Amino acid sequence: MDQLLNSWSILRFIMVENRAYFKIKSINQLTEDHQKFVIQMKENSEIFRPHSLQRLKQDASTVTGDNTYQLGTEQSRSMKRQRVVFFRTIMAMRCV
Numbered sequence: 685m686d687q688l689l690n691s692w693s694i695l696r697f698i699m700v701e702n703r704a705y706f707k708i709k710s711i712n713q714l715t716e717d718h719q720k721f722v723i724q725m726k727e728n729s730e731i732f733r734p735h736s737l738q739r740l741k742q743d744a745s746t747v748t749g750d751n752t753y754q755l756g757t758e759q760s761r762s763m764k765r766q767r768v769v770f771f772r773t774i775m776a777m778r779c780v
Contacts, residue, residue: 698722708756712763730757731768746772 699714703724714721731753739750749770755762 708760708762711755711766715762715764715766725755725768729755731755732761733765735765737767748772 697720699719699721701721701723703726706723706726706729711721711723733754735752737750737752739747747769750767752765752767754764755766755768
């Protein structure tokens with residue numbers, strides 16, 4: 685995994701990963717490398733020391749929360765705060 689992160693760590697791209705790759709060690713490495721990333725958090729992820737971000741509310745937005753946190757348990761916690769955005773899930777079906 686570390687070799688993959690090093691080979692793909694190109695600053696002009698945003699790395700998008702599945703929640704299976706959500707590991708504190710990887711998040712710390714991406715942050716240290718100044719690599720932008722988006723990872724869906726696991727449902728049982730622990731968040732620590734929330735800090736709310738000021739943002740303009742938009743009626744049509746699916747964003748329900750926009751905060752920074754340290755992530756993980758006391759034994760394995762992210763070194764820096766991470767921005768976490770919560771979305772309202774919109775279930776849609778397309779009939780053909």
